[in-house]
Amino acid sequence: MRFTFNRDAMIKEISIAQEIITNKNAVSxxxxxxxxxxxxxxxxxxxxxxVKFTTLIPVDIQEEGRTTIxxxxxxxxxxxxxxxxIEFIQEDIGVIIKPISKKVKFQLKSQASDKFPEIGSSENIPFFELxxxxFKEMIRETIFAVLTDDGKKYFMTGVYFVKEGDVLTMVATDGRRLSCDRKKGFSVPDFQPAIIPIKILxxxxxxxxxxxxxQIAVIEKSIFVKFGNIEFSSSLIEGSYPNYQKVIPENLTQSFQVNKADLDEALKRTTIMVDKKVSRIIFKISSGVLKLISPESDIGTADEEIPCRYNGQNISMALNVNYITEPLKVINSENVIFDFNINEAKGDEESNITKAVIMRxxxxxxxxxxIMPMSY
Structure with missing residues (x-):
């Protein structure tokens, strides 16, 4: 095998291949x-x-062939x-790599191509377009909320992808918070609900x-994604995904609104004093004011007040700060709303909130x- 290729075009494709490959053992x-x-x-x-990756780039071939390096x-x-x-020349069990413009030569050992795992063809697979x-927005708004350990709930380490009528939904949850993106108006073929590993996403x-x-295809136990000269495919995660719709609370009657930039900056300051093992921050909301408090620890405490749009009885809630900062990064609006219900009185002035809070x-x-509130 012998061919000449453009260095920059090759680097672009090989860098993607590196994202897929996790085994750094040269023998494997x-x-x-x-x-x-x-x-x-x-x-x-x-x-x-x-996860499998395939791409195609133009090269000047003097002798056809195949190998692995x-x-x-x-x-x-x-x-x-x-x-x-750059010239690429295969000789016996190795290859020579020589740039045209430099007097330097690299010799790199190769392995026979018949040892490489079979990567099936996507020909005759029914793709649909989005x-x-x-599609990237749906991934971005859900992927961070998956369960990070595989334990007994391996099916929650992926993103759930489902079609219902003309609505496509992506959902991710770790059991303590849930991110859900629903997009309407898609005329695509039906497919079985899929749990997609985050690596391909x-x-x-x-x-x-x-x-x-x-281009996307979901068939049997696999997903295929194509764009440009690139194709990714992956096995799907097996298992039954939880009924996410039961987790999303309905008929929430209370809410407060806060400027996204104000909240983001205040969180950056107050969380300096948050215990990283607990990651708890207190929201105290009163008419026109949101007060963020890092609970007192061995190293100290911090609090900050920012304006909010709220006109109701005083309330307080404890939330995992990561469950606020992560969705803040993907919410593209000037203001953010927190929806909730009031549960029970706490003293004369403050109230607790019910089991779940919606951030949007x-x-x-x-x-x-x-978000599921924390106890404090």
Missing amino acids: ILSNILLIAENNSLTIKATDST YCDKFMSILSSLPSGD PSKE SCVLKNAPDEGNI SEPAGDYIHV
Whole structure:
């Protein structure tokens, strides 16, 4: 096998392959990328056995062939070289990498391509199209809320993707908070509800363009995503996802509104004194004022008052600060609303709130974040 390629074009694709590969052991075939040179194109494939990546780039082929090479070292070689054309020559069990513009030569050992895991073709798979910007928005607004340990609730370590009529929904929960994005008006074929691993969603979020459409297929136990010259695929997470609709509270009668920038800045200051093991912050809301308090600890305390739109009896709630700051990053509105119900009196002035609080944009959009308050 022998071909010439553009260094910058190759680096772009190999950097995506590195996102997929997790095994850094040079002996493991899963640390390698598969290269197939034919028809003046180079197909590049990478996998960690669950998530699969395929791309195609134009190259000048002098001799067709296929092999696998250690991805991490190949990327290091490319990164050390200037822009321009580079020769790739396979000889026996190794390859030679030579830039046209420099008198330097790298020799890199290869492994036979027949040892590389099979990455099936997506031909004849029924894809549907979605606007890339909106699909990425759905990922961005949910992916951070998945369960981070796999324990006995492995099915909650992915994002739930479901179609109901013309509504597409993505949901993520760790059992203590829930992020949900519903988008209407999509005329796409029916598909079985899917629990998507976050690794493939992260790859799509990072690499898919904001403009144009993205192609998606959900079949049996797999998901496929295509855009440009890139294709990702992944096994789906098996299991029954919780009934997320039961977690979203209805008929919430109370709310307060606060400026997003004010809340964000106040949280950055008051959480300096928050105990990281607990991550608890107190919201005290009275007419026109939201007071944020970091509970007193061995190192001290902090509090700050910011204006809010509220006209009701004094209330207080304890919330995990991460469950506020993370959705704040994805809410695209000037103001943020917290919806809740009042539960029971606490003394003469303050009130507790009910089991769940909804955090959303103002005006209301497709996205909501449900938070379970903490005890204090």
